[in-house]
Amino acid sequence: MTVGRTKQERERLLAALENPVPAGGVGPRVVQIPRNLLCIDPAAYVCSRLAGELADEWVEYTAATALGRQTRSYRKAIDSLCRYVDTALGPAAEKASLSDADLFDTLVAWETALPEDLGPGSTIPSALASAMHLLIVRRDDHQDRAVAPALARLGRRPVLIGTGESTERDEFTRKEKRALVRAAWQSVHATRKRLDDGWALAATGRHPDQGSWTSIPDLLWGLAHEQITPCDMRDTIPALRQWPEPLRALAARPDGTSSRSMARSQLCRRLIAQLYPTTLDLQAFRVLLMDATGHASEEVTAFGESDVEFLPKGVRLTLLKQRAGWRRHRAFRDQAPVAVAPEQDDEPDGPVILDMPRREASEVVRQLLDITARVRPKAADITDTLFVHATVQSGYGLVFDRWNPNATSAGFGHWIEMMGVEINGDRHIGRLRKSTKVEKAIVTEGRISAAADDHTEETFAGHYAQGTTLRIMSGRTIATAQQHWFDQALNRVDGPTILDDAEDEVDSDLLQATGLSFQEAEDIMNGQLDMGVSHCRSPRQSPFGRPGELCPVAPLSCLECGNAWILPSNLPQLLLFGEHLERVRSLLPPHAFDRVWGQRWTNLRAVLADRTPTELAQAREHIETGRVALDLPLSAYTEFDA
Template sequence: MQLADEWVEYVAATAITAHARTYHMAISRLCEYVDKTLGPQAEAVSLTDQGLFDLLVDWELALPESYAPASTYPSVMAAGLRVLVVRRDDHPDRDVAPDLAKWARGPALLGSGEKKERDEFERQEKRVLVRAAWQSVHATRKRLDEGWAMAEQGQHPDDGSWTSIADLLWGLAREQITPDDIRRRLPPSREWPPDLAAFAAGTDRDPHPQTARLQLARQLFARLYPHTFDLHAFRVLLMDATGYTSEEVTGFGEGQVEFLPKGVRLTLIKNRAGLLRHRAFRDQPAPADRPEPKSEGDEKITVDWPRREVSAVVRQLLDMTTRVRAKAPHVTGTLFVVAAVRGDYTPEFDKWKPQSRNSFSNWLDAAGVEIKGDRHIGRMRKSVKVEKAIVTEGRISDAADDHTEETFAGHYAQGTTLRILSGRTIATAQQHWFDKALNRVDGPTVVSGPEDIDQKLLEGTGLSAQEAEDLIAGQLDMGVSHCKDPYQGPYSRPGELCAVAPLRCLECRNAWILPSNLPQLLLFERHLERLRTVLTPQAFGRLWGQSWVNLRAVLNDRTPEERAQALKHIEAGQAVLDLPLAANTEFDA
């Protein structure tokens, strides 16, 4: 009762309406929890009780148990109850226990709920969705054209018949009759001719006697004007073609459309972010690889390629809603306008308002499109973002062209987009290390090319004539590479023969790797692979990380044919890898 009094006064003082029910829910949930916890003693509980602190804390922490993980209701209800307790504590004539007031003014124990971001449509789903949208547009166009053509064939129902579809369409098209006239002038549905009964029923088997006239009026209007269901297809096509939100593609009117010689410029408004954008969308030329219509004998085979140009969709939408916009001059901020017949037989020409029975999910069912996961139109925008991320190779600065990078990362970097971004990061890092391995000053020099490396070629890379001759003769072969000066190695004293070959040759500036070294490199790769299985990643990276990166860079530069030929040499016993005995001691490390 104490909390209820505060709630009543708070609602009256603030005049809130939308969230008033939340406070009521919080009070009810708390009372239920206290009743369940204290049993018969609950009746005597008051906000002045010192021992109620632990009970309120337990109640707040238990709230999420009845809701989904991402629900915000628990935190909202807990915050609402805190407001009521604080309000009561602020009143000079109302007592609240000090620890309860401290709880109410303290930090919230619950978060606002983890928001689960929707993933994009699969590419096949999106392709089917766009195709279904175009089919819906064509079907709507055909239905309206047939309806107006039939209306031209009719006459006033008083001169013709009130049970003639053509005459009823004629009267509605010319505003000579109203839906209410249909209600008053038509006979009972049991006396209708079969064609009129079937027309009114639509996809249903038979019109219901109680609603038959209303069904008929709505079916007649649907032959003359687009209805709510029809415009879902245009929203899908505009979101696919522009990549902008549902709010933006349905929020521009005729005054915000400017057709260009090869495209269209739209003024897009995003109310939530307070953004006004002027965007030009150019028509894309036909792809060069698009197959031309083929012929089989005398019969032409044509392929219906749906156009994704924004200008084509906008022109269709403008044309299809012309008559509705003429009857709804009060609607200027959107092209998404529809005609309907209300339950009281009043015709309504107004902006598009998808209702629960005409939702995007219902449109998917009617179009026969199967979608996995959440049936939300917002996933279409994410699908376009994924395509943009693919085109930009995962560069956030390019993919987030209509967002801040933080917003893009928070709302769109999930699912496929996240994998693309991650793959781009990994590929960039690998390329950096590969390039560093091949171009580092103190690393090996790799000579790739045909097997017949001649002395003149080697001399052109900076070797002396004697060094080039020795390399070709194999006199400087150190196992996995050749060495231009084994007595001046970076790992030994000057003048002494290198003591770490061939284990460190892939990290040495004196090393020269020729195509003939490929079999030994493959054997060395096997050796390092074995070490990776027995050493911790940290130990392997510290001891062999640079050699492994350099080795992978060299091997990745070889063609499959070269690798296959080298494997044949290994299998034939023509290539061996001589390693010092110390190379195996790391197995005990």
């Protein structure tokens, strides 16, 4: 049995919910989920005893775990099994029970037959079988509830059918994503203008009793100052034929016509939309936040005002991933404005126009806070999200509530259509998340460990490693293998990357241009990766140690490591290290020195040979004034002192 479809049926289910049937009792089992009631009535099946046993576990498990809408799968699994048992056993189904080992063959037959009624690759059969296994195991865990040992073993085994193949959506193309971001900014600016104009118009009005119930400024004034309600408008506004043209145009359909029955409700919604953001307005912010942060829809719509901390150059957000139960603090730095080349029709000497702040999370959050500023105080009980809006319900009630991104006529697909964005394929917001993953896979050159920074590698490979991402990862694997054998053939020795500021000053942009990521460049410039004789782009990914552990040989082996980046500021330390190697060279036999220190000595001499006399003189001056010292581990000395 499903949802109560009549008032009498709903009242019956509510009564059953308030007076639940005890485990093993007689009567319907009812579970409440958001906006719905689900019911299993064992009396509807011949195998009523079996249905009652499973329904008891269903009710208790739903209450213990707060499954929400997922509880439908368990109800569907019970209904499917009981119908199968009724058909397979006939009148004998009346005695069917989980305590009866003879039910084993029927359970196996039901489970293996599940895929027959669904399309190939469907994941539903596996989900239903898994739900049934869980209910059986849960009942077996109760000491006072009997389950046949054979059935208990079946419940603890993996399901007998495959999990199916989920149809993964491919990402948006780069052109589609750019169009979405551009449309989102256009929507944000249009929303801001509409609200500013609405409040400015409301400021020119007065109470409709003193002015007119057909004057838009007066109606806006009354709604803005909470002196009237949509119900007052419904009861007081005259008939449609008496409306002035501006009021009639505001409530008109897209084709310009008006409906007598819907004109008042349409007018109320349009007036409220001039004062407060709507569901469609907030779709744009979801797009922009997903693009700016790279996080999932459920995360960027689930942080409140207390979860926002503005930084001098960005914003820090506290994000909650509900499915995984993760609460994470993420900082997003601002980027420099992107210069846009002028169009051909523009004056060649005209000013360069700066693009919208396309990927600045701080700017998006500021805009969202500003646009929802008048709604949040009216929905003070909602503190876990900034996505709140005003809506007029069918009964003319004005409600300030959290938004529903999947609203019937205001979902992501409707927003795309309204903004005129051309999209091929499924209009699903999850594709935007996959687009971000593709960008990350490109930046990380296909390394799963780097691209899956907010997932396990297994989850990333299962949900995101398709399409473009898979091709990038495959290409990276092939290129890495080819390069490995090429290096082996040449007996190549990795060495440091050397930057010279003879012409340009070393800065973050120059470091990024040489292959470093933005964060690595920033850390080097801030001195966080300074190892003495060089900087290290990844101290925990040393070729001389285990992944994840700090490099065990820094700074002695930095001069023969591919992770090392030598900046002009390292020159004094390099001179001191050269003096140290000179002492070592005088103590060791030539063959012993060449075997241990030969490559480092060669690389060091090559680095110093590229320095000008002026640079070397300045570096020695730093050494002589005592502003620079060489820090080496004890192992660099004890070997030779002994």
